[in-house]
Amino acid sequence: MQDLIISNLSKTYKNGVKALQDITLQIPIGMYGLLGPNGAGKSTLMRTIATLQTPDFGSIQLGGLDVLAQPNELRKVLGYLPQQFGVYPALSAELLLDHLAVLKGIINSKERKEIIQALLHKVNLYEVRKQKLGGFSGGMKQRFGIAQALLNNPKLLIVDEPTAGLDPVERNRFYNLLSEVGEQTIVILSTHIVDDVKELCPRMAIINKGKVLVQGNPLQIMENLQGRLYEKMIHKNELEHYKNEYQVISDRLYLGNQIVHVLSDKHPGSGFKLIEANLEDVYMSQIFNA
Incomplete structure (x- = not known):
C-alpha cells in the first residue's frame, strides 16, 4: 500500500x-x-x-x-x-x-x-x-x-x-x-x-x-527551537509587561508565580535561562505565530 x-x-x-x-x-x-x-x-x-x-x-x-x-x-x-x-x-x-x-x-x-x-x-x-x-x-x-x-x-x-x-x-x-x-x-x-x-x-x-x-518528524521540528528558548519566573502582575516586551509563547503558574517561555535569537537578559525545547513549546510557538 x-x-x-x-x-x-x-x-x-x-x-x-x-x-x-x-x-x-x-x-x-x-x-x-x-x-x-x-x-x-x-x-x-x-x-x-x-x-x-x-x-x-x-x-x-x-x-x-x-x-x-x-x-x-x-x-x-x-x-x-x-x-x-x-x-x-x-x-x-x-x-x-x-x-x-x-x-x-x-x-x-x-x-x-x-x-x-x-x-x-x-x-x-x-x-x-x-x-x-x-x-x-x-x-x-x-x-x-x-x-x-x-x-x-x-x-x-x-x-x-x-x-x-x-x-x-x-x-x-x-x-x-x-x-x-x-x-x-x-x-x-x-x-x-x-x-x-x-x-x-x-x-x-x-x-x-x-x-x-x-x-x-517531531524531533527534527523541536531541533529548530534549540538555542532560542528561554525561561524565567516572574510575578503574576508582571505578565502583561513581559508579553509586551518579549515573544512569550507560553506561561504557566508555579507556586503562585508565573513561569514564561520566551523565544529569542539572543539572550533576552537578566533572570532568563536557556532551556531545551519540547513538543509543547513547538506547538505553542507555532500557534503564537499563526
Whole structure:
C-alpha cells in the first residue's frame, strides 16, 4: 500500500469560515499526528478524508485510489472513530459488533464470529463482551470504538480526539493499542493533546485556522527551537509587561508565580535561562505565530 497524499485541499463553509486552506500532506504507513487547537480545522479534514463531506478544491489519493471520485471504494478500506460516536446502550459489545460487521459486508457467520472474538481480545474487552454498552466506562467505549473501526481490517484508520476525557491508565492502554495497529496501517491521530503525538507519532503536522503550519518528524521540528528558548519566573502582575516586551509563547503558574517561555535569537537578559525545547513549546510557538 502506498501513502495517503492530500493535495491543495480547501473548504469554505457557507458562513464564510475557511475551514481548510490549501492543505497538502503526505502520510505514510504508521502513526501520524495531526495537532491543533479546537476549531483549527482538524475535524473538517478528517471528515473530508473519510468522505463524509466534500472539499471545494483539491485531491486525496490512497495508493492508486482517487478518494473523492471513488468514495465507496475508500469506505471499504477505512476505519473511523469520530470524536463523538454513539452506541446502543441496551446491546452488548458482542451483539453490536456483530451487527456492525454485517453492515460492513462480513456475511459469513463463522468468519464474523472469529473476527469479533479476535478484536474483543485485542482491545481487552473479551471478558465483558456480554455486558451492555450503557454500563461501559469512557475508556471502555473508546476501545469498543477502535474495535468497530478495525472490523474490516482497514488500510486507513482515522481517530479524532480519542483520548479526551480518559484517565492516565486508559490513555496509556489506548496508546499501546494504536501503536500496535499503526505497525501495518496508516493511522491518523487528530488531537489537541500534545502528549498524544509526542508518545506515538514519528511524523506529524500542526494545523491552525485551516492551514498547515509545520510538518515532519517531531524531533527534527523541536531541533529548530534549540538555542532560542528561554525561561524565567516572574510575578503574576508582571505578565502583561513581559508579553509586551518579549515573544512569550507560553506561561504557566508555579507556586503562585508565573513561569514564561520566551523565544529569542539572543539572550533576552537578566533572570532568563536557556532551556531545551519540547513538543509543547513547538506547538505553542507555532500557534503564537499563526
